[in-house]
Every structure is written in structure tokens, then in C-alpha cells.
Amino acid sequence: MEDMMYELLFFLEVLFSGLLTGTLYSLVALGFVLIFKASGVFNFAQGAMMLFAALSLVGFQEMLGVHWTIAFVLTVALMVVVAWCIEKFVLGKLVNQEGIILFMATIGITFFLDGFGQTIWGSDIKTLDIGLPTGSIDLGGIFVDRLELVAGLTAAALVVSLAIFFNKTKIGRALRAVADDHQAAMSVGISLRTIWIIVWSVAGVVGLVAGIMWGSKLGVQFSLTLLALKALPVLMLGGFTSIPGAIIGGLIIGAGEKLAEIYIGPFVGGAIENWFAYMLAMAFLLVRPQGLFGEKIIERV
Amino acid sequence: MFYREAGQFKSSYKEDQAIFPILQDRVGIAAILLFAYIAIPFVMSDYLIGAIMTPFLILALAAIGLNILTGYAGQISLGTGAFMAVGAFSAYKFATFSIMLGGAEATLPLVVTILLAGVVTAIVGIMFGIPSLRIKGFYLAVATLAAQFFIEWLLVKVGWFTNYSPSGVITAPPLVILGFEFNTPAEKYLFTLTFVAAMALLAKNLVRSHIGRGWMAIRDMDIAAEIIGFRPLQTKLSAFAVSSFFCGVAGALWAFVHLGTVEPEAFGINRSFAILFMVIIGGMGSILGSFIGAAFITLLPIFLNNVPPLIGWNIGVDMIAHLEFMIFGVLIIFFLIVEPHGLARLWTIGKEKLRSWPFPY
Numbered sequence: 265m266e267d268m269m270y271e272l273l274f275f276l277e278v279l280f281s282g283l284l285t286g287t288l289y290s291l292v293a294l295g296f297v298l299i300f301k302a303s304g305v306f307n308f309a310q311g312a313m314m315l316f317a318a319l320s321l322v323g324f325q326e327m328l329g330v331h332w333t334i335a336f337v338l339t340v341a342l343m344v345v346v347a348w349c350i351e352k353f354v355l356g357k358l359v360n361q362e363g364i365i366l367f368m369a370t371i372g373i374t375f376f377l378d379g380f381g382q383t384i385w386g387s388d389i390k391t392l393d394i395g396l397p398t399g400s401i402d403l404g405g406i407f408v409d410r411l412e413l414v415a416g417l418t419a420a421a422l423v424v425s426l427a428i429f430f431n432k433t434k435i436g437r438a439l440r441a442v443a444d445d446h447q448a449a450m451s452v453g454i455s456l457r458t459i460w461i462i463v464w465s466v467a468g469v470v471g472l473v474a475g476i477m478w479g480s481k482l483g484v485q486f487s488l489t490l491l492a493l494k495a496l497p498v499l500m501l502g503g504f505t506s507i508p509g510a511i512i513g514g515l516i517i518g519a520g521e522k523l524a525e526i527y528i529g530p531f532v533g534g535a536i537e538n539w540f541a542y543m544l545a546m547a548f549l550l551v552r553p554q555g556l557f558g559e560k561i562i563e564r565v
Numbered sequence: 566m567f568y569r570e571a572g573q574f575k576s577s578y579k580e581d582q583a584i585f586p587i588l589q590d591r592v593g594i595a596a597i598l599l600f601a602y603i604a605i606p607f608v609m610s611d612y613l614i615g616a617i618m619t620p621f622l623i624l625a626l627a628a629i630g631l632n633i634l635t636g637y638a639g640q641i642s643l644g645t646g647a648f649m650a651v652g653a654f655s656a657y658k659f660a661t662f663s664i665m666l667g668g669a670e671a672t673l674p675l676v677v678t679i680l681l682a683g684v685v686t687a688i689v690g691i692m693f694g695i696p697s698l699r700i701k702g703f704y705l706a707v708a709t710l711a712a713q714f715f716i717e718w719l720l721v722k723v724g725w726f727t728n729y730s731p732s733g734v735i736t737a738p739p740l741v742i743l744g745f746e747f748n749t750p751a752e753k754y755l756f757t758l759t760f761v762a763a764m765a766l767l768a769k770n771l772v773r774s775h776i777g778r779g780w781m782a783i784r785d786m787d788i789a790a791e792i793i794g795f796r797p798l799q800t801k802l803s804a805f806a807v808s809s810f811f812c813g814v815a816g817a818l819w820a821f822v823h824l825g826t827v828e829p830e831a832f833g834i835n836r837s838f839a840i841l842f843m844v845i846i847g848g849m850g851s852i853l854g855s856f857i858g859a860a861f862i863t864l865l866p867i868f869l870n871n872v873p874p875l876i877g878w879n880i881g882v883d884m885i886a887h888l889e890f891m892i893f894g895v896l897i898i899f900f901l902i903v904e905p906h907g908l909a910r911l912w913t914i915g916k917e918k919l920r921s922w923p924f925p926y
Binding site for chain 1: 583641683699701702703704707708710711714715717718719722723760834838842845849883884887888890891892893894895896897901902906
């Protein structure tokens with residue numbers, strides 16, 4: 265009985281930690297979804313934007329010696345500039361190209377941002393400290409990492425505010441119009457350029473938040489961009505066009521891979537975290553090709 | 566003027582369907598092959614041949630493989646590196662299995678070993694291609710990532726693949742064909758060149774056959790292709806099989822001819838991306854484009870590494886690495902904006918220009 269109780273608590277602890285890691289994946293996936301929804305661009309650069317934003321935040325803090333809130337504001341401004349540049353120099357020139365071309369262009373952006381960020385801010389591993397709590401707390405026998413809890417709450421807050429932004433504001437409605445049909449949106453007077461800049465800026469800010477969370481957890485370093493790849497199975501699971509999908513997909517992937525690592529890993533040699541998420545997503549897609557919340561794919565001849 | 570087919574009459578279907586129906590093309594291909602076989606081994610230094618030409622050819626072969634899948638059949642794959650790894654490691658297993666059984670040395674002929682490795686990779690490719698029947702577009706790209714990470718993990722974790730080598734590194738056997746050993750970089754280069762030339766020819770012929778037209782029909786619109794009578798199952802899986810076969814042979818060559826010793830990490834996700842870049846920059850749906858793309862991606866980093874010191878600009882090594890990233894990114898975007906259909910397209914345009922030059926009216 266005692267044993268079973270302990271087992272259960274352990275299981276819950278693993279599950280909880282997995283769910284919270286999952287919200288961190290969701291934060292990255294959220295940026296992808298925003299851009300995919302509004303422009304149909306599969307934005308590979310989300311991970312690079314996250315790294316760039318986190319590097320800039322730390323850079324501003326160190327260089328100017330200011331409080332992190334000021335650095336945050338500066339970084340947000342920088343991300344808006346980045347969004348403007350991307351629209352001006354890349355996407356604006358590639359209007360009406362196929363999805364794969366735009367996807368490649370975002371890979372180009374990825375390379376550029378990775379190189380640029382490290383050129384101006386240096387490539388050492390930096391510690392990001394904005395006073396987020398560390399250590400773990402005891403929730404009725406389950407130990408929970410405080411930072412992950414904060415990340416989870418932040419993700420929740422972000423999703424709620426994005427939902428309000430999308431559904432209640434004028435810009436939000438314009439964004440959804442563009443997402444549905446570029447031409448129809450343009451014909452009722454919505455400026456595609458402005459919308460794209462806004463969406464990329466918002467994705468940049470989401471990237472910044474994700475960067476802060478991951479940076480506080482692991483330090484700001486180049487390998488953060490690899491984490492962004494983990495957002496891909498999250499997206500597949502949740503569907504490319506669904507914000508709740510990004511969140512729930514993240515939770516499933518996070519919990520799934522942690523549980524698999526603990527309970528299946530030892531039997532097959534461990535380190536299955538590297539591929540489990542992809543396999544899970546692939547198996548899932550075989551049942552539902554458009555993901556959990558994705559729009560049904562309708563094919564016309 | 567230089568590229569005019571006027572006056573070249575074809576009087577049989579056979580002539581009309583020839584792989585290079587125009588005289589200039591035949592002369593051009595012959596000249597390139599002659600140059601590659603005779604001039605390069607004599608003119609270039611061993612270092613350049615070993616460090617640039619051989620890897621370029623092998624990567625071009627992998628790019629042809631991916632181009633068949635992505636450019637011709639329209640299935641995006643980010644698992645090329647893993648398929649190359651399968652090729653490399655199964656070639657190693659075939660080469661050493663007689664030693665395992667107690668024999669003295671590798672008894673299977675080298676060429677057979679490499680081709681068998683390709684066949685094994687094709688089978689693995691088919692297995693990972695099965696989801697493509699349900700999953701499309703970017704969703705499929707992510708599914709192929711599953712192949713990439715899973716295979717990499719498997720090769721590291723399961724000792725059988727490396728014959729229980731403690732470091733996880735495999736060492737290729739000497740390259741011997743009919744008693745002749747390929748030792749110097751130039752000899753290895755010629756070995757690779759023969760393989761790549763033969764397989765490029767095979768690819769060129771495949772894509773203009775019934776099978777290749779099926780791939781293109783599936784790429785352009787799979788439902789329409791199904792309606793006009795191409796079976797999606799056979800067509801998609803054959804694309805996966807052929808593509809993986811090419812990637813597997815490329816992987817085996819990479820391990821046996823280029824590197825000699827290999828660990829699974831040599832075929833990581835970055836390799837997959839690099840080959841995807843080659844295909845897209847070179848031109849999707851073009852065999853020539855695979856070569857141009859491979860040349861571009863292989864040569865650019867070397868160029869970027871050597872230019873700053875040459876012009877007397879002394880910057881740190883890590884700075885160069887970062888600048889390389891930036892320039893690489895900018896060039897990718899630049900080429901996409903200037904010519905979204907790849908560098909091979911520039912050659913097509915060039916041919917048009919040459920045809921009418923100097924009187925374009």
C-alpha cells in the first residue's frame with residue numbers, strides 16, 4: 265500500500281513535470297501557429313527568433329546595465345524592427361510564391377538571425393536572470409519546479425491575452441480575415457503588409473517570452489534553437505492553425521516523452537526523449553492527418 | 566547561335582526519345598565527363614580532390630536522391646541524413662559479415678556491398694514512406710524528422726550495427742575491386758565519379774520514364790493523378806524507395822570512400838538540412854540542379870573561410886563562423902528572391918539566350 269502510494273506520487277510528479285515542460289514547447293509552437301495562421305508561412309525561424317530575442321534581452325541588460333523591464337521593452341522594439349525588416353526584405357519580395365519557397369526563405373532568416381545575434385552579442389553561454397523563482401515547491405507530496413510553474417502560468421496568460429486580441433480587437437479580426445483569404449481581406453481594405461508586420465512582431469514577442477523561460481532554465485545558448493525543433497511535433501499534434509492545439513499538443517508531447525523516458529526508456533537503452541515526440545506525433549497523424557484541432561483538409565481537383 | 570537545334574532532324578522514334586536529343590548537349594556532356602575523368606585528376610592537387618571534389622560528388626548523389634523525392638514526387642523529407650546513415654552502416658555490416666562468420670576478410674565484392682546497402686536503405690525508406698499516404702506537405706516533413714532522430718538513436722544505441730565497437734565508430738575496409746586497391750585521393754575520386762555518373766544517368770532516365778511521369782503527376786496534384794490512373798501507393802512508395810536507394814549509396818560512399826571512419830553523428834539533422842538546401846538552391850525537379858546545388862553548398866563555406874584572410878582582414882575564427890551563417894542566410898534569401906526555381910533555371914534561361922544570340926528577334 266505504502267509502495268503503491270509512493271509509485272502514484274512519483275507518477276504524478278513525472279506527469280506534472282512533463283506537462284510543465286510541455287507548456288514551454290507550447291510557447292515556441294505558439295509563435296509558429298500565429299504566423300502560419302496569418303500568412304500561411306511555415307516559419308522555421310521561430311527558434312532563431314527566440315534565441316535572438318533572449319540574447320538581445322541579456323545583451324541590453326549587460327550593456328546598458330538597466331533593469332530587465334527596460335531591457336524587455338527595448339527587445340520588444342527590436343523584435344518589431346526585425347519583423348519590419350523581414351516583411352520589407354524577404355516576404356514582401358516573395359508574395360505569391362509557393363509554400364516551400366517561403367519555408368526555405370525562413371530557413372535563410374534562421375541562419376541570418378543565428379549569425380547576427382551571435383555576432384553582436386557574442387556566443388558564450390549567458391545566464392538570464394530576471395528574478396524568476398527557482399527551486400521546487402511541495403504540492404501535497406509532489407515536488408514541482410517553480411520555474412516551470414511560472415512558465416505554465418505565463419503560457420496560460422499569454423494564450424488568454426492572445427485569444428482576447430484575436431477575437432475582440434479590430435486588428436485581431438483583420439488578422440483572422442487575412443488568415444482565411446488574402447485576396448478577400450485585401451479587397452475589403454486590409455493592408456497585408458501591416459498585418460504581416462504585426463503578426464511577425466507578435467510572434468517575436470511570443471518568442472521573447474519563450475526565450476526568457478528557456479533561457480532561465482538552461483541559460484541562453486545556441487542549443488536553444490534545437491529545442492525549437494521539438495515544437496514541430498507539438499504543431500503536428502495540435503494542428504498548424506490552432507492556438508489551443510499548440511497548447512494541448514505541447515502538454516501531450518511534454519507529458520508523453522517524460523513518461524516514456526521514465527517507464528519505457530530503461531528497457532530500450534534510454535535517451536528516447538530525442539525521438540519519442542516525433543514518433544508519437546507521426547502515429548497520431550496516421551489517425552488524424554490534420555492534427556487534433558487543425559482545419560479539415562478539403563481537397564479539390 | 567550556339568545552341569540551335571535547327572537542322573538536326575530525327576527520323577525515328579528512338580532518336581526522338583534519346584536522352585540528349587540535341588548535338589550540343591551530347592558534346593557538352595562528353596566534354597564535362599572528359600574533363601572530370603582526365604583533367605581534374607591531373608590538374609588538381611590531392612588535397613583539393615580529396616577535400617572538395619569527392620565530397621561534392623557524393624553529396625550531389627544524395628541531392629539527386631532527395632530531388633527525386635522532393636523535386637519530382639513532391640514529398641518533403643528532412644530525413645536524408647538518416648537514410649545516408651542507413652546506407653553507410655548497412656554497407657559496413659555487409660562488408661564485415663564474412664569476418665563475423667569467421668572468414669579472413671571482406672569477401673563480398675565492393676560494388677555489390679555498396680549496392681546492397683542501397684537496397685537496404687530503400688527498404689527502410691519504404692517503411693518511413695508509408696505515412697506519406699496519409700500525411701501531406703509540411704506534416705510529412707515533420708514525420709520524416711521522426712526517421713531522422715529514430716535512426717540516429719538506433720545506430721548509437723544498438724551495438725550490433727557497429728559490431729560492438731566501444732566508441733560507436735565504424736572503420737571502412739580497404740577499397741578493393743578485382744585486386745586493385747583504391748588508395749590515393751585521385752583513385753578514390755575516380756571510383757566515386759564512376760558511381761555518381763552512372764547513377765545520375767540512371768536518375769535522368771528514370772525521371773523521364775513512366776515512373777518519373779507518375780511521380781510528377783503525384784507532385785502536381787495527387788488526387789488528379791489518382792483519377793487519371795496513377796496508383797498513389799505504388800507511385801509514392803517507389804519514389805521513397807528510389808530516393809532512399811540513392812541516399813543509401815551516397816551514405817555508403819561517404820563512409821567508405823570519403824571519410825573511412827564514421828560515427829552516426831556524421832549523418833545528423835544538419836546533413837539533412839544541407840542536402841535540402843542543395844536541392845532547393847540548385848533547383849527542384851532537376852538532376853543538373855542537384856549538382857549545381859551541391860557545388861554551391863560545398864564551395865560556399867570554403868570560399869567564406871578563405872576570403873577574409875586573403876584580403877588581409879583578420880578576424881577571429883568564431884567571428885568567421887557567425888559571418889558565414891549570416892552570409893549563408895542572406896544568399897539563400899537572395900537566390901530565392903531572384904530565382905525561386907533554383908540555379909538550374911538560370912541555365913535553362915541561358916540556353917534560350919544562347920539559342921537566339923546575337924539576333925534575339
